[in-house]
Structures are given as C-alpha cells and as structure tokens.
Amino acid sequence: MAFDFFNREKRAGDTSSRIPPGQVETKKFPVLHYGSVPRVDLTNWDFRVWGLVEKPITLTWEQLESLPRKTIVTDIHCVTRWSKLDTAWTGVPFREVVEMVRPNPEAKYVMAHAENNFTTNIPLDVLLDDDVMLAHTYDGQPLTPDHGYPLRLLVPKRYFWKSAKWLRGLEFMPADKPGFWEDAGYHMNGDPWKEERYGTPTWW
Ligand SMILES: Nc1nc2c(c(=O)[nH]1)N[C@H]1C(S)=C(S)[C@@H](COP(=O)(O)O)O[C@H]1N2
Numbered sequence: 001m002a003f004d005f006f007n008r009e010k011r012a013g014d015t016s017s018r019i020p021p022g023q024v025e026t027k028k029f030p031v032l033h034y035g036s037v038p039r040v041d042l043t044n045w046d047f048r049v050w051g052l053v054e055k056p057i058t059l060t061w062e063q064l065e066s067l068p069r070k071t072i073v074t075d076i077h078c079v080t081r082w083s084k085l086d087t088a089w090t091g092v093p094f095r096e097v098v099e100m101v102r103p104n105p106e107a108k109y110v111m112a113h114a115e116n117n118f119t120t121n122i123p124l125d126v127l128l129d130d131d132v133m134l135a136h137t138y139d140g141q142p143l144t145p146d147h148g149y150p151l152r153l154l155v156p157k158r159y160f161w162k163s164a165k166w167l168r169g170l171e172f173m174p175a176d177k178p179g180f181w182e183d184a185g186y187h188m189n190g191d192p193w194k195e196e197r198y199g200t201p202t203w204w
C-alpha cells in the first residue's frame with residue numbers, strides 16, 4: 001500500500017463528528033454555481049490584488065503558478081447541505097499573497113472577485129488561517145473547468161460558496177460588504193459549525 005501521507009485512513013474513522021449540523025456526507029463532488037462555466041485563456045489571464053494594501057499586484061498565470069505551493073487535505077461543506085470529507089487541494093497559501101501585498105492595518109475584510117462578476121466577502125482573519133489557499137490543483141490534477149479552472153479560492157472553514165471558483169482578484173476592504181450570494185440573503189460570515197446559512201434581511 002502506498003504511504004498514506006495525510007493519514008486518510010485514520011481520519012476516515014470518526015467521520016460523524018466532522019459533519020456540521022444539518023449536513024449530509026457525499027462521496028461525489030457536486031458542481032454548483034450561478035451562470036455558465038467561463039472559458040479561460042491563460043495567455044490573457046491575470047490575478048489582481050488591490051484596495052487597502054501597501055503594494056497592489058497584478059500577476060500573470062506563470063507568475064502565480066511559480067509562487068510557493070502546498071497541499072492540504074480538508075473537509076468542505078456546501079450550504080445546500082452536502083459535505084465532502086478529505087478533499088486534497090494544492091495551491092498558493094493565502095499568506096504568501098499577504099506577504100507580497102502587505103495589507104494596511106485598516107484592512108479587515110476581503111472581497112473575492114471571480115469571472116462573470118461573481119463576488120464573495122470574507123473576514124481577513126478567517127483568510128489568515130493556514131488552511132486557506134488559492135487552489136489550482138485538486139487531487140493532483142489541474143482544476144476542471146466546472147470546479148474553477150484555473151484558480152479558485154479555498155476557505156475550508158466557511159460554507160463552500162465563499163470558495164470562489166474562477167478567481168481573478170482579491171480586494172482588501174475596511175468594512176464588510178455583501179458579495180453575490182450574500183446580497184441574495186446568504187450569511188455574511190457563513191460558518192458551517194454555527195449554521196450561518198442565511199443572514200438577517202436588511203428590512204428586518
Ligand atoms: N465564481 C463562482 N464561484 C462559486 C460559485 C459561483 O456561483 N460562482 N458558487 C459557490 C457555491 S454556492 C458552491 S457550493 C461552490 C461549489 O463548488 P464546486 O462546484 O466545485 O463543488 O462554489 C462556489 N463558488
């Protein structure tokens with residue numbers, strides 16, 4: 001048997017404690033998004049970081065791909081009630097980006113920007129967790145188009161809608177602001193362990 005680097009067999013033992021309230025485990029990998037899968041041409045693709053940062057950057061695909069990378073195995077939880085355990089992702093740790101751009105002390109939230117104007121907001125302190133990355137590889141293979149090729153955000157500790165597929169940029173902000181699904185009623189924070197599925201409507 002191959003060396004079980006991430007100890008998946010042992011991790012598989014007590015799965016019930018890893019399923020947040022109201023979630024059901026799936027072995028499949030469902031595809032969910034609004035709109036159609038974008039066709040991405042890497043020759044004119046770029047990745048931008050701007051807003052409350054000392055040094056805004058624009059990276060080409062080659063530059064992004066040459067940044068330090070790591071692999072993590074983690075569980076993901078979709079607000080539509082499926083959870084998938086032990087998914088393996090490789091990509092650029094979010095902290096690598098932070099070191100490059102150096103956020104100002106006033107930066108407290110980040111808006112992730114993706115193709116077709118998809119956005120999602122996440123608190124900066126959540127992104128600073130060491131399981132957050134710009135993922136370009138799933139289970140050892142480049143992301144498939146429907147799962148976000150060439151790059152997606154991965155924020156394992158939030159519902160999966162915060163893990164923006166087809167990621168193109170990060171905007172550092174002083175205050176929170178709803179993204180695409182948050183504007184449609186989903187929770188601003190989205191912690192699966194607190195079942196933060198829907199937010200309080202503004203007319204409440
Ligand atoms: N750009 C973009 N990213 C997105 C979405 C989307 O509509 N557009 N949907 C989110 C939602 S609701 C989920 S559950 C996950 C699904 O990711 P998957 O299709 O790889 O399972 O992507 C998230 N990222």
Ligand SMILES: [Mo]
Pocket residue numbers: 032078079080160161
């Ligand atoms: Mo979702």
